[in-house]
Amino acid sequence: MLFDTHAHLDDGRFDEDRKPVLEQCKAEGVELILNAASDVRSSLKSIALAEEYDFIYASVGVHPHDAKSMDNKTIDVLRDLSSNPKVKAIGEIGLDYHYDFSPREVQKQRFMEQIDLAKQLKLPIIVHDRESHGDIIEIFKNMNVKGMGGVLHSFSGSVEMARECLKLGFYLSISGPITFKNNIKTVEVVREIPLDMLLIETDSPYLTPVPYRGQRNYPGYVRYVAEKIAEIKGIDFEEVAQKTLENGKKLFGI
Numbered sequence: 688m689l690f691d692t693h694a695h696l697d698d699g700r701f702d703e704d705r706k707p708v709l710e711q712c713k714a715e716g717v718e719l720i721l722n723a724a725s726d727v728r729s730s731l732k733s734i735a736l737a738e739e740y741d742f743i744y745a746s747v748g749v750h751p752h753d754a755k756s757m758d759n760k761t762i763d764v765l766r767d768l769s770s771n772p773k774v775k776a777i778g779e780i781g782l783d784y785h786y787d788f789s790p791r792e793v794q795k796q797r798f799m800e801q802i803d804l805a806k807q808l809k810l811p812i813i814v815h816d817r818e819s820h821g822d823i824i825e826i827f828k829n830m831n832v833k834g835m836g837g838v839l840h841s842f843s844g845s846v847e848m849a850r851e852c853l854k855l856g857f858y859l860s861i862s863g864p865i866t867f868k869n870n871i872k873t874v875e876v877v878r879e880i881p882l883d884m885l886l887i888e889t890d891s892p893y894l895t896p897v898p899y900r901g902q903r904n905y906p907g908y909v910r911y912v913a914e915k916i917a918e919i920k921g922i923d924f925e926e927v928a929q930k931t932l933e934n935g936k937k938l939f940g941i
């Protein structure tokens with residue numbers, strides 16, 4: 688009964704064994720997976736996976752790393768792709784000031800264009816925010832995103848930032864780093880934010896939780912994120928699994 692709300696199963700690191708890996712997800716109790724796209728090519732792959740497997744849904748969108756690859760036709764391509772009934776969100780989109788693979792002005796511009804597309808399509812957004820909290824909030828306010836629905840994926844901000852996002856109706860998605868010993872900030876976020884507004888994810892093949900840190904991640908490991916949330920909040924694992932599943936279904940309209 689787990690919902691991994693953010694995975695990249697189209698990644699090349701699953702090319703050798705994608706089918707058995709997906710069977711293993713089911714065996715581990717993963718009921719749903721949202722496969723997040725990062726560019727047009729992975730949007731297509733994400734849809735193909737969702738069409739092949741009942742329990743996988745897709746998003747389409749261009750990651751800030753690839754913002755510079757977008758041209759004036761990209762939005763139309765994404766719009767066409769999103770007409771597939773298994774596409775449930777626009778993402779992942781946002782800002783990444785850690786790597787700065789695309790110029791910041793380009794990142795902002797393409798982020799805003801994709802927010803606008805999501806609004807037109809009445810789809811929620813999956814937001815990537817790395818070391819760009821201030822500009823994310825500023826764009827949220829300028830774009831009037833309140834109520835459109837969305838999630839801050841692999842949330843890494845402070846409790847204050849979390850509260851700002853909640854006011855706008857955004858969910859916060861918790862990933863593997865919550866299990867890392869030194870992650871005091873996100874532990875505080877999980878403690879303070881109601882379970883109603885939390886989602887869980889792996890971001891696989893990245894961000895592998897303890898006790899498998901360093902190996903390839905996969906959606907079956909989302910249970911370690913749920914276990915850690917249960918421990919922090921002093922509630923049952925089952926409650927975290929059930930509630931985050933319901934939250935994800937509600938956000939993505941599944």
Ligand code: NI
Pocket residue numbers: 693695723779890
């Ligand atoms: Ni991701």
